Amino acid sequence: MTQRPRGRAIAPAAAAVGALLLTSCGGGSGSPENTTPKPGPSVEVKLRAPLLQRPVDQARLLPSELAAVGRAELITRAACMRRYGFDYRVDFTKSLHATLPDRSYGVMSEEQASRYGYHMAPDVDPRVPANQEKQTDLVSAEKARTAEDRRVEHLLLYGSESDRITDADIQRGESARPRAEAKVIGEYKGKPVREGGCYEEARTAIVGDGGSERNPVAMGIYLRSFDEARKDPEVRKVVKAWSSCMARRGYEYDTPLDAGNDLPTARKPAPDAHEKKVALADIACKNDTSLIRVWSTVEARYEQRAMAKEKKAIAAETERKRGMVRRALAVLGSTEGAAD
Amino acid sequence: MHIKRSAALVVAAAAIATGVSMAPAAAAQNNGVCTTSVSSNLFGELCLYYNSGLSGSHADFNVPTRDHAGYVFSSSGAGQGQQVKNNAAGATNLDTECTASVYFNSGWSGVADYIPARSSVERFVRVYNENASNHWECP
Known part of the structure; x- marks a missing residue:
């Protein structure tokens, strides 16, 4: 295995993509018409109430909300790839509601203790215990046949050939960022390919701005x-x-x-x-x-004190969270099997 | 099938070297190399850094780990050989789907800092030098 340069791994994303698009000619297969999942009737999706409700959770995303946002992003990402003719779909391999339990004060429910002791419930752990692997990738596609096909697929997904994360990725985790129109970096099958690819398109669509799914002020409090x-x-x-x-x-x-x-x-x-x-x-x-x-x-007392000092930021993050969760649940509610 | 580049990228494209490897090999836990694991079913790795700003030596985790005790920062750089437990300053989550969680205590107890898929936290808020276990929340 080759040692990569250490430290902050920043890829010159746009430029690298330009280089790659220059020679790319492979692609995916399959007809988007045949692979598009039939949208179910739009239903109202509700996430289960957490064991503890903290004051700061008006602005902080809970594990269950992060899971819903992540699932909506996957669905949107798959739809974006189908637009380019790739046979992408989302396999819902676990319940939307099987999320990491609150363990703030250790094991917190009798049901968890009697069934799993201090272990995590198997359904929140996406590994097959025997081999420590993830059960499946939620987004799956017909296997690319050639290295060239894989390269094109990766470009369309991430807008970059590199598996390193970019400077923009790093900055995103620290704060909300304004939503900006992603730069067009190429074209595939007559459709524009944008910086960040389908990954970024889907993330931005659900998150609603250029920041990450993390609300940093609430998280800090x-x-x-x-x-x-x-x-x-x-x-x-x-x-x-x-x-x-x-x-x-x-x-x-x-x-x-x-x-x-x-x-x-x-x-x-x-x-x-x-x-x-x-x-x-x-x-x-x-x-x-x-x-x-x-x-x-x-x-809760410490949280309220801290929130009182950050009223403006908390109000903004509360609104941001509401938007994120609302958009995510709307996608889940109109996708068959997504809210089970 | 046909891809054509934007005209604006012609100059940049010519300046970039080709031959970048696409499919990283499956990563071993804490082998000093942080990788996404697109070629296997392992998690894209959680890389914990010894210094803030994602610098210094790092340790890479590709499975939920209930205790960071016994792991050392493995790549070359400041902090190499130091214990990972209660010693990490920031992290990068290279998984493309799952949010990484870094816990205050062993056994996934206490509060956790959450790092969204494919992003970083340059300096942990409270698990700064208090990291003891990690997991992922998958959609």
């Missing part, structure tokens, strides 16, 4: 408030009470964030009966001490 609450005397007191409760049951842990990590099954693919027993004791102690209620109340 969420992370900092957790850390501040963790050190708050009220939280320290309830954590100590939880720790004493666990000790009475024969388990030595200083904090619920460390619980289960020392178990022999922690790094194995599945929990055993003992792990589930410890996780259930953990939940029982959380219930006895009201740990989740106390900790989340203190955390």
Whole structure:
């Protein structure tokens, strides 16, 4: 394997694409008319309510919302590729609602503890456990036959031949950016090819601007408030009470964030009966001490304080999130199988 | 099938060398090379950097990892050989579909910083030097 240059991997995207388009002549196969999934009737899609509702979540995207936005982007990306004649579709390999659980204070539901101990539910983990591979790529296409076909396909998808991410990608994660008309970098089958390809076209269509799916101010408040609450005397007191409760049951842990990590099954693919027993004791102690209620109340206080100092940014990010989720759910609601 | 380039790109195109490799080989976990894994079913890698601004040595993860303990920054550069756990400053997520999550604690506990597909966070907000595990949220 060749060592790539390290550090920030920036590809001169537009220029490189120009070079590649110069010689590209391969392409995809299949008729878009035959492969377009039949849109189902438009239905209202609702995401499940999270276990905890934080003040800052008005502007922060939850894992379930990130999944919905991501799925809508895939559907839009596939439609863009079909426009160029590529046989793209989206395989919905898992439920829209199987998303990473909130583990802010460790394992947080009795149902999770009794079924999976400290492990993640198998349906949120997209790997086949035996070989550590993703089950499938959601966007799939007829396999490109030649290297040239693969190259063209990659160009249309990403607007670049490089698998490195660009400077624009890096900047995007840090803030919302104005939506700009993507530069036309070439032409394929008489249709314009734009900078960023179908990937960027789909992302921009759902996100609504040139930024990423991350709302950075809300994310910052969420992370900092957790850390501040963790050190708050009220939280320290309830954590100590939880720790004493666990000790009475024969388990030595200083904090619920460390619980289960020392178990022999922690790094194995599945929990055993003992792990589930410890996780259930953990939940029982959380219930006895009201740990989740106390900790989340203190955390909410820190969030509200921080949000009051960032009113303008939070209002903008709240609006941005609403738009993102609204557009995503509209796409899912009109695509058969997308909201199951 | 036919592709033609924009006229505006003629000059730039001529200046660019050709022969760029298209399909990266399947990456090994923490082999010091950050790759998308378009040729396999592995995740595009989560690359954790020792320094802010995506600089210094990095460690590359291609499976959800419940504890960063025992991993060291593997590529050459500042921080090479240092422990990854509680030592990363920023990250790049090279997966093309899934959002990467970097957790405060082992076992995917505590809060997580989320890095959208194919993008970066140059400096973590709170998991800065507090990273302990990682996962992906896939659509």
